[in-house]
Amino acid sequence: MSFLSNNVEPMQLDAVEDIELFEANEIPNASVNDVLDRSVESAPFEVESYAAQYSGFAKLSRLLYIADHCPPLQIEALEQALKYVKESTYNVNAYTTIQQKLVNALTASGQTAKAEQYPLDTVWIDEKSKMSQIYFEKLDTDLKNYKTNSIKESIRRGHDDLGAHYLQCGDLSNALKCYSRSRDYCMGDQQLFNICMNIIKVSIYQKSWGHVNSFAQKAESSPECSANSTAQTKISCIVGLHELVTKRYKYAAKRFMSANIDDLGPDFSDILSPNNVAIYGGLCALASLDRSDLHKHVFLSPNFKLFLELEPQLREAIHKFYESKYPVCLSLLDELKDSFMLDMYLAPHLTALYSKIRNRALIQYFSPYLSADLRLMATAFNTSLHDLENELMKLILDGQIKARIDSHNKILYAKDSDQRLETFEKSLAMGREWQMRATSLILRAACVRNGLIFIKAGPNNASSKAAEEAPSSAGNNVAACSPSSPNKPRV
Template sequence: MAHLTPDLQNYFGHMRQQGGVVVETLPKLDLDSYIKNYEGRTQFDRLLHIGRSSIPLCVDALKAAVKEAKAGGDVGRYNEAWENIRVAAPHEPEAIKDEEWIARQKDINKKESTRLESNLSGYKQNGIKESIRMGNEDLGQHYEQIGKLKEASDAYGRMRHEVSTTKHIMDCCQRLISVALQRRDWSSIISNIAKISSIQGVEDDRAMQPYIKIVSGIGYLGQGLFKEAADNLLRADLSAPADTFNDIATPNDVAIYGGLLALAVMDRGRLQTRVLDNPQFRVFLETESHIRKAITHFVSGRYSACLSILESYKVDYLLDIYLSKHVENIFSQIRQKCITQYFVPFSCVTLDSLNETFAHDGQSIEAELVDMIRSGSLNARIDSESRLLVAVQSDPRLEMQYAALKAARKYEDEAKERLRRINLIAAGLEVKAGKQQPGGDAAWTESASLGAAS
């Protein structure tokens, strides 16, 4: 970082101490073209994330974030962007705090809040449900636009008491999802998506289908549930206009999220059928051809080429607001799958050949292999003297004996339980089924009342 200004060195040194993602390499994306693909408040979120993560794009992204904040009414966002650029590039014009704009915008926001709250109070006195619902919606939208996300969520939540049609329910849930995405409240996102999905016929709505699947995928991704996220993203249908969800993500994002997660959790057969042969998802893949190539390489057994493509785009992935925190985990899972699949046809492989195929320049993957063996993801052992990775051969006879013993114990337990119940019934006791225990068989409770007494 010797080529950086002292201000940027201090700024990104502080980011590293806070555990933030810091990227030193210039990404492939063009900032202006990238951000024009989005609408709404996600533009600011993405600009600020890039400004706080990318050393080459930091100043340009933060300057654009300041401009975007001032184009809206969220004083808190302006202060956040200004605080960052003040530290990173104090000599830029945007680093001078616009106190006049702040005072003027605060006054505008306060007057509008008072007006909308007064209107809502009048609607409540009149007792007209539709007016009350719209009043809460208007107030929630205003709070969201000025950055009061908790108040916006509360206002949208109050809309539920006045809903009268399925469209109102969907509108209410979508408003809550919008706020939850900004607050990174993943459980709330999944909960509200489930409410929308439960409405009869909504899954067949061409405009709503991609929204439901994409938002579900992002919600599960935020929770680290990669399989569930991939399943939803791969079912998104782009037959609807793309601008129905570009305030959340673009088709390019869907291709990247779905493709990477599928590589992390699916085997070669499912990647072929669920991704490459999927006519719906193929439309998304056409927007990001490198993801399609990486998946094709993996399915064809060209694991080194697959990883090489992904590594060349890793910087771009780290600059995505939803993906950045999970990139290392996703890449680790994909690497482990590639190593495991590469090793499957062999009884032993030299460590030198593995290093040549998978290791970064001047490094060894021996420590990575040890971790995979310990975690159980790789059934092998390392012969350090011969520098070989040797497959652990299973003993079919031993496995058969274990299976036979397990089956015998299960039969014995079931026989004892049946005899016990027969004896209880023979003694005139009443046997009732109890509640289902988590992860086990139904529990049984015995009543002490005799059959004759009943």
């Protein structure tokens, strides 16, 4: 979204950037298919109530994503985005682009009269451009004065104010630079944490996930995060988002489920909403956790249960999955799929998550039986016999289901397993491993005792003791090695 950058003249500083800016496409394990355009042909929610959950640049980004991927909601999303830009930002470039998109959409849908209600407001453009430049010059002058007077706290505030102004103008790169420069002038743990949060926020907007991970680790290791539950919750959600984007769904689920809903106030709505935490955590838990972990981290968790109250249909789907009512669970998830597809962070991973959930349901459905009728399974999972056989074949080849398919009679048979034999084989393998480790320890102890291995003396280990023991071992016809005898073996 190049139009979200405004052409405000950057402030000239003689400081050299010590931060590496990651490109937006540096996502580990990401494939080209993850960024393909997706289109939703239904209207799964009201745009106004959805946009009310967010603030700042996150609100604008999500509205534009909906406009680009959902034709039925395109006009409403563009109207909300245009209203937000005019009322809350200095982003002139975004305004002109959104206005043009809105007029084109209204014209294409035959609403020519309504399109005339959204003319290009040149007065607003000139006014906001002048105000932005005046405010920028004021902040620039104040920062130069602070640097002249060498007031560290004022210099830090000056960089933060400039970063916030650049963010209001849609200039993410300069906002990130200003927030990064303020690190050199922080004077406490709270300030350091706030700086990390500002950098993380802008990096999320840029989708620089390597940058997000780096500063999330710094913020999590700070004393402020250790002592403040609100800070811990924010960092857990940010790390969970990073794990989701990098396809580490199990770690993402545990991060989201460790959050506390009381700690996610309005100041976090420019990154994620509590509904996002419920959706991301719930889907990742279904896709990656087994029944015991699902019961422990979801149903017995007082914090995450409050998040799920915000998404009652997803909560019901999780309960049905745990109760082994898989057809009902999958049906509920299919009903939610369109709304999930309009989430800019979740959409690229939705197909993979739904596939993992379905595979886990198939595995747990068959686990209590010795044989199962494929026709009944196909009916239960709302699929054809051919597609079900293909799904089961992949699970069998991956070793997730120990079974074989009778394609003629359409029956799935569990492989016969002798649990007594398996237990004996496991015991023998553990015994061989223990014997190998014990032999290795005895051999190493003998080598150390006879001077074939030199151990570096620590601060509490006198090297003279080893030197005194070397002659005695030599008297026992054992060749002791020393650094001065290169012809002798040294391990």
